Amino acid sequence: MRSLPALLILAVAIAVPIAFGGNSYVMGLMVSALIVAGVALAWALLGNLGGMVSFGHAAFFGVGAYTSAILSAKFGLPVPLALLAGACGAALCSIVMLPALRLSGPYFALAILAYAHIFKILATEATSITGGSAGFQRFPPLPTVLGLDLSSRVGSYGLLVVLVALCAAIYLAVKRSHVGTALRAMAESEDATRVVGVNATLLKAWMLLLSAFITGLFGAMNAHIINFLEPDYAFSASWSILPIIAAIFGGYRTILGPVAGAVLIYLFDQIIAKELLPVGHEILLGVLLAGMILIAPNGLFGMFQRKATKGAAHAAA
Amino acid sequence: MLELLQQSLFSGLLVGSVYALVALGIALTFGAMKIINLAHGELVLLAAYMAYVIESRTGWNPYAAIPLAFALTGIVSVVIYLLIERIREHRELNSLILTFAIGIILTNAILLVFASDVRSTGSPFLQDAVSFGPVYAMKGEITAFIISLAVMAGLWWWLKNSWYGRAVRAVSSNRDAAKLMGIDPRRVELAAFIVAGILASVAGVALYTMSVVQPALGPGLTIKAFIVAVLAGVGSIPGVFCAALLLGVTEAMTVTLASSALQELVGMVLFLLVLFFMPNGLFGARARRG
Amino acid sequence: MLRLEDVTVRFGGLTALKDVSFAMGAGEILGLVGPNGAGKTTLFNTISGLVRPKTGRILFAEREIGRLPLHARARLGLGRTFQIPQPMHHLTVRENLTVAQVFGAGKADTARVDEILEVMELGQHAERNAATELALQELKRLEIAKALATNPKLLLLDEVLAGLESNAKRRFVDKLRELHERYKLAIVIVEHDIETISTLCSRAVVLNFGQMIADGTPAEVFRNPAVVESYTGAADA
Numbered sequence: 058m059r060s061l062p063a064l065l066i067l068a069v070a071i072a073v074p075i076a077f078g079g080n081s082y083v084m085g086l087m088v089s090a091l092i093v094a095g096v097a098l099a100w101a102l103l104g105n106l107g108g109m110v111s112f113g114h115a116a117f118f119g120v121g122a123y124t125s126a127i128l129s130a131k132f133g134l135p136v137p138l139a140l141l142a143g144a145c146g147a148a149l150c151s152i153v154m155l156p157a158l159r160l161s162g163p164y165f166a167l168a169i170l171a172y173a174h175i176f177k178i179l180a181t182e183a184t185s186i187t188g189g190s191a192g193f194q195r196f197p198p199l200p201t202v203l204g205l206d207l208s209s210r211v212g213s214y215g216l217l218v219v220l221v222a223l224c225a226a227i228y229l230a231v232k233r234s235h236v237g238t239a240l241r242a243m244a245e246s247e248d249a250t251r252v253v254g255v256n257a258t259l260l261k262a263w264m265l266l267l268s269a270f271i272t273g274l275f276g277a278m279n280a281h282i283i284n285f286l287e288p289d290y291a292f293s294a295s296w297s298i299l300p301i302i303a304a305i306f307g308g309y310r311t312i313l314g315p316v317a318g319a320v321l322i323y324l325f326d327q328i329i330a331k332e333l334l335p336v337g338h339e340i341l342l343g344v345l346l347a348g349m350i351l352i353a354p355n356g357l358f359g360m361f362q363r364k365a366t367k368g369a370a371h372a373a374a
Numbered sequence: 375m376l377e378l379l380q381q382s383l384f385s386g387l388l389v390g391s392v393y394a395l396v397a398l399g400i401a402l403t404f405g406a407m408k409i410i411n412l413a414h415g416e417l418v419l420l421a422a423y424m425a426y427v428i429e430s431r432t433g434w435n436p437y438a439a440i441p442l443a444f445a446l447t448g449i450v451s452v453v454i455y456l457l458i459e460r461i462r463e464h465r466e467l468n469s470l471i472l473t474f475a476i477g478i479i480l481t482n483a484i485l486l487v488f489a490s491d492v493r494s495t496g497s498p499f500l501q502d503a504v505s506f507g508p509v510y511a512m513k514g515e516i517t518a519f520i521i522s523l524a525v526m527a528g529l530w531w532w533l534k535n536s537w538y539g540r541a542v543r544a545v546s547s548n549r550d551a552a553k554l555m556g557i558d559p560r561r562v563e564l565a566a567f568i569v570a571g572i573l574a575s576v577a578g579v580a581l582y583t584m585s586v587v588q589p590a591l592g593p594g595l596t597i598k599a600f601i602v603a604v605l606a607g608v609g610s611i612p613g614v615f616c617a618a619l620l621l622g623v624t625e626a627m628t629v630t631l632a633s634s635a636l637q638e639l640v641g642m643v644l645f646l647l648v649l650f651f652m653p654n655g656l657f658g659a660r661a662r663r664g
Numbered sequence: 665m666l667r668l669e670d671v672t673v674r675f676g677g678l679t680a681l682k683d684v685s686f687a688m689g690a691g692e693i694l695g696l697v698g699p700n701g702a703g704k705t706t707l708f709n710t711i712s713g714l715v716r717p718k719t720g721r722i723l724f725a726e727r728e729i730g731r732l733p734l735h736a737r738a739r740l741g742l743g744r745t746f747q748i749p750q751p752m753h754h755l756t757v758r759e760n761l762t763v764a765q766v767f768g769a770g771k772a773d774t775a776r777v778d779e780i781l782e783v784m785e786l787g788q789h790a791e792r793n794a795a796t797e798l799a800l801q802e803l804k805r806l807e808i809a810k811a812l813a814t815n816p817k818l819l820l821l822d823e824v825l826a827g828l829e830s831n832a833k834r835r836f837v838d839k840l841r842e843l844h845e846r847y848k849l850a851i852v853i854v855e856h857d858i859e860t861i862s863t864l865c866s867r868a869v870v871l872n873f874g875q876m877i878a879d880g881t882p883a884e885v886f887r888n889p890a891v892v893e894s895y896t897g898a899a900d901a
Contacts, residue, residue, distance in 0.1 A: 156650035171642040242752030249750035254738035254768030337486040343478030
């Protein structure tokens with residue numbers, strides 16, 4: 058019963074390529090939506106387990122993208138390894154952020170915002186490495202594995218579904234582990250948790266590392282799928298904004314929420330918002346985000362979960 | 375080279391005064407409500423565009439836009455306050471996301487109305503250069519500097535002498551004690567947001583008269599303001615003023631000695647270093663450890 | 665086991681503890697006495713790591729711990745309770761103990777968690793939400809249970825007996841003796857009731873205005889004129 062929403066989402070995920078496999082526009086949208094879904098999941102992991110709001114995930118996304126692209130193009134690293142290296146690169150970059158973990162919520166949020174700006178400027182300026190604002194292209198696409206061309210729309214889609222599911226599984230495992238339990242306690246009773254031996258800063262650091270790793274992985278995936286990078290794109294604030302809206306909309310305290318939220322928000326943005334307002338379409342996303350925080354801060358899935366627990370309690374009584 | 379350095383020092387001081395106004399707005403609302411208004415930069419930008427509207431429609435001096443700009447930023451600032459008030463759970467973090475969203479809305483609203491073109495004043499008076507010995511400045515910069523100083527003096531007087539100003543300080547330093555003294559924190563918070571709106575309106579108009587504006591500027595302004603507030607240690611007006619001048623000068627020096635692309639980088643690196651290693655800021659004392 | 669050397673704590677201009685020094689051996693039960701505001705809780709906070717001393721040294725098991733973070737002290741075997749119970753929110757009673765055990769004692773041992781639940785009479789509440797579904801006395805027992813789950817060598821108990829009527833109090837004192845025996849604990853207990861201190865503790869330390877004014881057996885200490893005065897003075901005020 059509890060896994061019903063997950064099964065439903067999986068069924069939809071399988072149905073999409075069957076129904077729209079030939080439609081490259083739809084599959085392209087879905088691929089991008091899944092990229093956002095991966096980052097939204099990583100953002101929610103940091104927010105829900107680590108208790109930190111990040112406005113700077115674009116930095117991890119961009120670092121993952123450039124690391125993977127450069128390693129595969131200039132150093133001939135096979136793409137799967139380059140993807141992994143991209144994820145590791147992003148995690149490595151998050152280490153610079155570790156001192157920020159000692160800061161309280163708002164200070165952390167602004168520190169990481171500044172941090173993302175720094176990376177964008179660095180990427181634009183380091184023209185010898187990134188190609189600067191002229192852009193960087195001609196790096197290898199995703200390979201063909203077992204006869205399935207992963208660089209095709211359907212292939213990329215399939216790989217992304219697997220990766221998103223994998224990350225969701227990792228998230229779930231962490232959440233259910235003792236570490237997850239301790240982090241849950243920390244949100245509202247930090248002293249009580251530390252006084253029994255929980256190293257709060259260390260656990261938060263692991264969450265930041267994991268979140269950056271996942272974000273970097275999807276940044277790298279995206280780079281190899283679209284085969285083009287420029288700093289303004291790879292470090293675009295959109296990679297921070299879209300996942301936040303997706304996670305809040307779906308419910309950042311759930312695991313399926315950010316994934317479903319990402320697909321809905323991305324499709325809404327691309328199909329409806331851009332149609333209505335070719336310039337400034339993000340205003341609708343802003344309204345949506347503000348509205349969710351005010352009306353339903355727990356998101357769609359959060360509301361369902363609450364109703365479900367209430368229903369179960371009633372049934373038991 | 376020496377002239378160049380003198381000049382960038384001077385220009386940095388002038389632009390720093392406007393940063394101080396922006397930072398004081400953020401510091402004021404943060405002090406009163408322990409909430410960072412991430413849309414504050416956009417408020418400033420909104421005021422700057424009002425100056426553009428008045429100047430381009432009527433041909434008047436952009437400073438004539440201050441009443442209109444204040445009406446608008448004041449209303450938006452109060453709306454932001456009322457919306458934050460409605461947040462019930464996890465207010466500290468949810469208000470960040472809320473004001474972040476409002477920032478997105480304002481940026482895109484400006485983009486929708488004014489397009490992404492860069493705007494700056496066309497007033498011959500403001501663009502006229504005056505020299506002070508070896509250094510020179512536009513009259514617009516000098517005007518902005520003087521007006522900023524005057525507004526800061528006014529703010530200082532208000533905080534020191536008026537009932538609301540003293541109440542803001544009381545709530546900022548100890549909310550519970552202020553409550554016990556019969557101060558309604560909500561009235562004080564509202565007052566802080568209105569005054570932050572005034573500061574943003576003046577800062578925005580001043581910014582328009584001495585520099586160029588475009589819709590994407592908002593988040594950068596918020597960050598700069600926060601950099602200043604952090605450097606100052608969210609303490610006193612003189613502290614914020616000194617930190618703002620420091621940021622202005624550092625940026626101007628970076629442009630002169632390195633490149634304009636690195637201008638923002640230096641401020642942000644400085645910001646992170648202070649945040650990480652000097653948790654009480656350069657001039658003040660307030661813990662920000664979690 | 666625990667030794668404090670000239671520990672001074674200041675909050676702004678206020679001196680909360682001034683040159684506090686004492687030592688206690690393994691297995692000792694020490695009563696910490698003093699009027700409200702004397703600095704007893706501050707002393708606990710300083711020993712457990714919530715408050716940094718301005719000067720002085722804190723040694724635990726022959727090791728300087730004054731600069732160690734909170735969690736590291738807990739792992740060395742320093743357990744404490746809070747006067748106002750601080751359960752870990754959003755967790756069940758059992759999860760509270762499990763987290764304390766996994767992170768504080770470094771191992772997951774379900775049998776031992778069950779044992780502590782049993783000893784602290786929390787077995788029937790094991791699956792309840794600790795922060796929202798427990799009564800005050802249950803919360804106080806959970807405080808001790810959490811500390812026990814970290815495998816402490818020294819337990820700092822902050823007014824765990826407050827609010828109990830005399831029969832319950834006697835039973836609880838027996839319970840503390842049982843814990844002391846069973847887990848080979850040293851205990852420092854903050855308590856106002858002279859009779860309890862006299863029956864439970866082998867030694868008592870008295871604080872007043874942040875300074876130690878007496879140290880000795882309960883009988884000696886409570887005859888000390890300075891102690892009597894600090895109490896009656898506080899009662900008059």
